[in-house]
Amino acid sequence: MTVLARVVFPLPLDQSFLYAVPEAFRASARPGARVVAPLGTRRQTGFIVGLTDEPPAAGIAVKPLLEVLDDRPFRDERFLEFTRRLSAEFHSSWGEVLQASLPPSLALRTKVAVALTELGREKLAAKGLGPREKAVAALLAEAPKGRSPIFLRRKTGGKDISGLIGRMEKKGLVRVVRTQAAPPRKAGQDPIARAVQLGLAFPEPLRDPGVLAPLESAVAEGRPGGFCVFGPATARREALDLLVGRTIGSGGRVLYLFPEIAATGELAARFKKAYGRTAVVFHGRMTEKQREEAWRVLKSGRAALVAGTRSALFVETGPLRLVVVDEEQDESYVQAENPSYDARRGAWLRARSEGAVVVFASSRPTVEAFYEAGRSGVLIDLGSGPPRAGVTIVDQARDVPLISAELERRLRANLARGEAAVLFLNRRGYAAQVVCSACGGVPRCPRCDIALVFHKAEGRLVCHYCNYAADVRKGCAGCGGAVEVRRGAGTQAIEEELARLFPRVRIGRFDADAAGEPRVREKLLGDFARGRIPLLVGTQLLVHHPGAPKARLVAVLRPEAILGFSDYRAGQKTFEALSAMLDFRCDSPDAEAVIQTAAPVHFAVAAAAAGDYRAFYDREIEFRGVMGYPPFSHLAEVLLQGRDVRTLGARSRQLRAAFLKQAPGLEVLGPAFAPVARIKDLTRVQFVLKSADRGAIDLALREALPKVHLKKTIVFSYSPFRA
Numbered sequence: 158m159t160v161l162a163r164v165v166f167p168l169p170l171d172q173s174f175l176y177a178v179p180e181a182f183r184a185s186a187r188p189g190a191r192v193v194a195p196l197g198t199r200r201q202t203g204f205i206v207g208l209t210d211e212p213p214a215a216g217i218a219v220k221p222l223l224e225v226l227d228d229r230p231f232r233d234e235r236f237l238e239f240t241r242r243l244s245a246e247f248h249s250s251w252g253e254v255l256q257a258s259l260p261p262s263l264a265l266r267t268k269v270a271v272a273l274t275e276l277g278r279e280k281l282a283a284k285g286l287g288p289r290e291k292a293v294a295a296l297l298a299e300a301p302k303g304r305s306p307i308f309l310r311r312k313t314g315g316k317d318i319s320g321l322i323g324r325m326e327k328k329g330l331v332r333v334v335r336t337q338a339a340p341p342r343k344a345g346q347d348p349i350a351r352a353v354q355l356g357l358a359f360p361e362p363l364r365d366p367g368v369l370a371p372l373e374s375a376v377a378e379g380r381p382g383g384f385c386v387f388g389p390a391t392a393r394r395e396a397l398d399l400l401v402g403r404t405i406g407s408g409g410r411v412l413y414l415f416p417e418i419a420a421t422g423e424l425a426a427r428f429k430k431a432y433g434r435t436a437v438v439f440h441g442r443m444t445e446k447q448r449e450e451a452w453r454v455l456k457s458g459r460a461a462l463v464a465g466t467r468s469a470l471f472v473e474t475g476p477l478r479l480v481v482v483d484e485e486q487d488e489s490y491v492q493a494e495n496p497s498y499d500a501r502r503g504a505w506l507r508a509r510s511e512g513a514v515v516v517f518a519s520s521r522p523t524v525e526a527f528y529e530a531g532r533s534g535v536l537i538d539l540g541s542g543p544p545r546a547g548v549t550i551v552d553q554a555r556d557v558p559l560i561s562a563e564l565e566r567r568l569r570a571n572l573a574r575g576e577a578a579v580l581f582l583n584r585r586g587y588a589a590q591v592v593c594s595a596c597g598g599v600p601r602c603p604r605c606d607i608a609l610v611f612h613k614a615e616g617r618l619v620c621h622y623c624n625y626a627a628d629v630r631k632g633c634a635g636c637g638g639a640v641e642v643r644r645g646a647g648t649q650a651i652e653e654e655l656a657r658l659f660p661r662v663r664i665g666r667f668d669a670d671a672a673g674e675p676r677v678r679e680k681l682l683g684d685f686a687r688g689r690i691p692l693l694v695g696t697q698l699l700v701h702h703p704g705a706p707k708a709r710l711v712a713v714l715r716p717e718a719i720l721g722f723s724d725y726r727a728g729q730k731t732f733e734a735l736s737a738m739l740d741f742r743c744d745s746p747d748a749e750a751v752i753q754t755a756a757p758v759h760f761a762v763a764a765a766a767a768g769d770y771r772a773f774y775d776r777e778i779e780f781r782g783v784m785g786y787p788p789f790s791h792l793a794e795v796l797l798q799g800r801d802v803r804t805l806g807a808r809s810r811q812l813r814a815a816f817l818k819q820a821p822g823l824e825v826l827g828p829a830f831a832p833v834a835r836i837k838d839l840t841r842v843q844f845v846l847k848s849a850d851r852g853a854i855d856l857a858l859r860e861a862l863p864k865v866h867l868k869k870t871i872v873f874s875y876s877p878f879r880a
């Protein structure tokens with residue numbers, strides 16, 4: 158009987174391959190084990206994802222596995238199924254997801270060296286080798302440490318070099334040595350904190366713990382499901398502490414995900430204080446030794462709480478009862494590069510596979526989560542916090558100095574008190590902003606209701622969903638006022654203006670240009686915290702920097718730039734970014750904030766200024782509903798990139814036809830140039846696929862996309878509670 162193994166590889170392929178399992182590997186070749194197998198002309202490390210003893214279709218020759226690397230599979234079949242579903246949902250390579258889920262010690266690339274044996278040396282001298290064997294042996298005779306198969310192939314011009322090496326190895330002519338390459342030193346990895354022995358302390362009870370009852374009973378009874386916990390920071394933290402404490406107290410295990418911004422160690426310290434050695438926390442700046450200790454705790458099965466940023470999703474924890482996604486709205490849960498996935502959906506799928514409860518917690522959840530939770534009766538409302546006070550909005554529709562007179566006055570008074578100030582300017586997006594000079598509105602597509610993007614060369618405003626275009630001279634659709642193109646003032650211009658207004662004051666700039674290096678960033682923030690730099694100008698980079706210090710005065714300049722993003726989520730992104738920037742105010746009761754904006758009445762700006770999530774949500778969900786955007790539909794944004802514009806155009810027209818043929822009910826917008834239409838020598842074209850049925854989108858992508866051989870990225874709309 159032939160046993161066959163289904164193997165996936167950490168390559169951008171969405172298929173698996175069948176291999177015969179040689180007798181010698183029967184015991185170790187289990188699903189989840191890593192193997193070496195021939196793929197094309199190479200040997201490639203992959204993962205067994207299934208076994209079968211059904212004979213392959215007639216006429217199909219199946220090659221044997223070359224090696225099984227693990228005596229025991231590194232993960233169980235339940236975990237395999239979880240990663241399969243995750244990769245399927247995001248149309249990512251299953252093998253790449255498995256590779257990303259390997260513990261660091263296993264994820265290292267193996268270096269293969271082929272060396273000549275004594276026997277090989279003798280045979281070479283005695284001229285007892287075939288011509289190809291001789292060529293390889295001659296090369297190896299000069300290299301005592303051996304050579305890589307790639308080197309040998311290049312030098313001999315041989316096609317099936319791995320086959321040849323395999324045969325020579327069997328004859329005892331060569332030795333194949335596999336060594337693990339040294340781990341790459343990479344910033345931003347997630348080492349694990351050292352767990353310290355401390356007493357098990359239970360957190361303070363919540364003021365009204367009754368509100369958590371449905372959630373608690375689901376965890377206690379082991380009923381899988383999802384909840385959204387909504388409430389101000391303090392109440393939310395108490396609720397989560399209570400929930401985590403009770404789950405662990407009753408012998409359950411918890412996986413706790415937090416965004417990168419929270420990875421400062423404060424959360425880790427809190428967990429370790431409460432749960433001692435049973436808490437394993439991934440966060441930045443841990444030593445190799447501490448990391449080893451953490452893995453030891455994990456392996457021993459004593460870890461009751463495993464916490465970390467999005468990659469902690471793949472940590473082997475043992476059976477889970479509760480999965481927490483804190484600060485659910487944070488974009489750092491999305492991994493954009495391959496293998497792309499959203500860790501929030503990953504949390505849902507993993508909880509599902511383990512029969513655990515998943516909790517999405519936030520003070521300003523995504524409208525998708527808030528809507529879906531409300532509709533399925535799993536929204537736990539901890540009540541709203543106090544309104545945000547002390548925020549002044551300066552209307553900049555007509556008057557456009559970089560620093561308004563009002564802001565200048567407050568900055569001056571703040572400096573006179575010896576206090577620091579932070580000025581935020583969102584420079585992400587596009588150099589030129591288009592706004593109506595009369596009403597301050599951003600021109601929008603009449604069909605898609607997303608912001609139009611200005612194309613200077615043709616003097617046109619273009620929709621990047623449906624390709625609608627309008628002459629910029631036509632004026633504002635809302636009020637008829639003249640549409641004006643504003644040169645986007647950058648952080649540098651703000652810095653110069655501040656230097657002109659306050660010549661004696663030291664000014665720091667925290668953006669990708671001035672603070673690109675981590676060393677520079679830390680110095681800048683250190684100086685700011687110590688009061689050596691009283692004025693700091695920053696971008697989103699500062700907002701997302703863990704542990705950045707707070708200030709008495711915060712100013713946000715032109716938050717409406719985000720409203721100009723050609724994206725149906727522009728409102729949510731504006732509310733979130735503006736709220737996060739306003740949160741930079743220190744806790745002092747007389748701390749103040751100034752928002753300088755051309756869109757003072759936009760609901761996202763007004764609601765963020767007031768700290769009123771529900772006011773924002775009501776308007777945003779209405780917009781999504783009217784336009785049929787998520788959560789009222791599913792969306793996939795497909796980005797294609799190519800060097801040759803003509804080929805790209807032809808391929809995308811074919812693709813459009815193929816999409817429509819696959820799923821006739823599907824709404825296909827595009828092809829249109831992407832908002833960033835060119836990066837270096839690559840032209841970028843995008844499609845938007847829209848449907849009430851996610852299955853229709855999946856079908857179209859699965860059938861049509863593999864035929865297009867271009868660099869492609871897909872971003873899916875977010876639907877946290879989708880079954």
Ligand SMILES: [Zn+2]
Pocket residue numbers: 593594595596597598633634635636637638
């Ligand atoms: Zn107008």
Ligand SMILES: [Zn+2]
Pocket residue numbers: 602603604605606620621622623624625
């Ligand atoms: Zn449009």
